[in-house]
Amino acid sequence: MTARGDAAADVALRMLTAIAEKDGVGACSFLAPDTAAGLERSVGKPCAETILDEGLQGPGQVLASEVYGQQAQVRLDGDTVFLAVFPGGWRVVAAGCTARGDKPYHCVLQGG
Numbered sequence: 245m246t247a248r249g250d251a252a253a254d255v256a257l258r259m260l261t262a263i264a265e266k267d268g269v270g271a272c273s274f275l276a277p278d279t280a281a282g283l284e285r286s287v288g289k290p291c292a293e294t295i296l297d298e299g300l301q302g303p304g305q306v307l308a309s310e311v312y313g314q315q316a317q318v319r320l321d322g323d324t325v326f327l328a329v330f331p332g333g334w335r336v337v338a339a340g341c342t343a344r345g346d347k348p349y350h351c352v353l354q355g356g
Contacts, residue, residue, distance in 0.1 A: 246311060248311045248316070249309035249310060249311050249316065249318075250309065251333070251334055252309055252311060252316035252318055252327045252334045253306045253309040253318045255274050255327060255333070255334040255335070255336065256303075256306075256318040256320070256325040256327065256336065256339070257303045257306065257320075258270075258274055259271050259274035259275070259325075259336050259339070260300065260301065260302055260303035260304075260320075260323070260325075260339070261302070261303050262274070263295065263296060263300050263302065264301075264302030264303065266296060268291070268292030268293060268294075268295050268296045269292045271292075271295045271296070272291035272292050272295055274335060274336050275291065275295075275335060275336050275337075276327075276328055276330065276335040276336060276337045276355060277330075277335075278337070278355035279335075279336060279337050279338070279353065279354065279355040282354065282355050283295060283298075283353065295353070298340065298352050298353050299340070299352060300323070300339055300340045300352060300353065301322050301323055301340075303320065304320040304321040304322045304323060305320060305321050306318060306319070306320055307319045307320060307321060314328055314329040315327070315328050315329075316328075316334065323339065323340060323341070324341040324342065324343070324349060325338070325339045325341065326338040326339075326341065326349075326351075336353075337354065337355050338351040338353060338354040338355065339351065339352065339353045339354075340352025340353050341354075
């Protein structure tokens with residue numbers, strides 16, 4: 245992995261760790277603005293409450309982290325997380341994603 249790939253993987257792991265520790269505020273701090281807003285709109289509750297109910301797994305082992313310009317994909321055992329670069333660094337745009345062959349990934353958590 246590259247330094248940028250390592251940084252993206254670190255953000256994905258920190259978000260999933262916060263969820264595993266029931267730290268909704270911490271988990272939401274790693275989300276892209278549109279992702280956090282979409283989560284709040286979908287349920288009508290603050291991100292910090294809603295994200296803990298999304299059924300995302302705790303952090304697994306990082307299998308691969310690939311960076312494509314301003315986007316990254318971090319594959320863990322049991323999850324795939326997509327990130328984008330923002331002024332403050334990497335932010336999660338989608339998580340809880342599973343591959344569906346030739347179709348786009350299905351993600352539990354994604355931007356609105």
